Amino acid sequence: MTSQIFPSDVQQSLDLVGIFVFALSGGLLAVRKNMDIFGICVLAEVTALGGGVMRDLVIGATPVAAFSNLGYFVTPLLAGLVVFFLHPEVERINRAVQTLDALGLGLFCVTGTAKAHDYGLGAVSSVALGMVTATGGGVMRDVLAGELPSLLRWDREIYAVPALVGAALVAVLTALGSLTAATGTAAALTAFILRMLALKYGWRAPRAWHRNGSRTSEE
């Protein structure tokens, strides 16, 4: 979860914010599933760190950041405790959590793409890995909780597109030699705003076209 586009202390602060809010979303799902305190903490860890772990494994950045940086590991535990003791309050501020989750999405797609590029991957591959970083933890959260991943559900607002746009902006900026703290932040904000607009206006992606009567019975 490190890259070189932001000063490292700014970067780390932003990373920890992203990790914290993703962890809250994992912990809240655990509460809804009636899990105990350990289940809450496990799901918080997986949601917050899963995407970054996948990215680090794919590019060969071992030991992976999630396990070599103490703050990255401890932050989800704090989020898990917050959920455990305060979850009715946290659920009531569900809109705030969605907002922060969108912020995490924006941050992670940018830093994921930049880190992949630092490790020598090409533009398209870096974009793909930025999207994996931003969405991977949520997919693992849903699989462990026995849910169809939100990322794959047609009845949820688009999640992949904002991440794709943010990651693609980083790739273009990198190609132009213009990736700086300012432009990187702008890319993250673009992804964030797109996601917020998708939530506000209920943007969904098209499903495969079905002829009359050809719809399959398994849904």
Add this chain to the structure above:
Amino acid sequence: MTSQIFPSDVQQSLDLVGIFVFALSGGLLAVRKNMDIFGICVLAEVTALGGGVMRDLVIGATPVAAFSNLGYFVTPLLAGLVVFFLHPEVERINRAVQTLDALGLGLFCVTGTAKAHDYGLGAVSSVALGMVTATGGGVMRDVLAGELPSLLRWDREIYAVPALVGAALVAVLTALGSLTAATGTAAALTAFILRMLALKYGWRAPRAWHRNGSRTSEE
């Protein structure tokens, strides 16, 4: 998804065919699950590349081929688009897809085993990793879609055995110093034909023996 038994351009062409047909199977499952265009592409990517990613991670071949070779990443997207726009036609040719999937199985068990051997693994471990390469993507596809993996279902035709035979043939050929493009292709064809025969004649594997009345109630 590279190894040195075939000339690299032949190898890459065969790899891309295998990736394409595995991606079709992932995209079609996504359509049956009523997913949108992004879900279709994600499931196509995971199905086509998942096994190779697992193999590359295990042997430490990073950055993994699926993310460092542009063609490997783009091909499943093309398959996803084909499914999105043409899926009634693709489903009608379900038999053709099963045939191509069997071809992918044969190719991947051979190239997976050969690549593992290139990275210094012993014969048995290479065979195991060849099977992981051939079957891993399908398992990830089924888990993400909320299905019991086909690989583990007793009511499906055998899938592991053809992969095992193909991988074992490669290990024997390697030990004899006789692994060439011709013999490697023969091993892939053997796995392919076994799988096709299993489909044609409904070959299934035995389940654990149950005494009368001792069958457990959870099924």
Add this chain to the structure above:
Amino acid sequence: MTSQIFPSDVQQSLDLVGIFVFALSGGLLAVRKNMDIFGICVLAEVTALGGGVMRDLVIGATPVAAFSNLGYFVTPLLAGLVVFFLHPEVERINRAVQTLDALGLGLFCVTGTAKAHDYGLGAVSSVALGMVTATGGGVMRDVLAGELPSLLRWDREIYAVPALVGAALVAVLTALGSLTAATGTAAALTAFILRMLALKYGWRAPRAWHRNGSRTSEE
């Protein structure tokens, strides 16, 4: 699954015992799910080796031990065959399996933590990775079988805490320079005994507090 705290032959013997009993638990779940002989062996392999593979990937110890050490790979196959031919007998000795599983939990949390430390991870990260080693295979087993992971279920006896205690003891012993075969074994036994007590007395962890009427409907 190797580390340097025990003489390597003792270490390997203990590892193989842990692998064998974890594999039995995977195979038995496969039988309950009505899987065939291949499903039984796949689930036995995944349960026995999954945690160690995750650990080795995270620390960058490739090729991972599970695929470079023949005994680690073959042992779960033997356990799978035992389950296939003898499962009514094995199920009847369910208490013995739980006992051996607890022994595996103790061994793996200790060796996992020690190996992570050998690869340069800090104390907290090593403890986290020790817990991943001890519990990861069981989580993968449950996900593949379509079950909510036992690790996350509130209605099961605590599993994470004994692993945490064993792993934390190893970290403390390491910091004190006192990790030897004897003290490492004591840490493993402590985790084992805690788990057995949890089973005997039905220890469960607290769930998140619900106000009257605030319980969510999704359970």
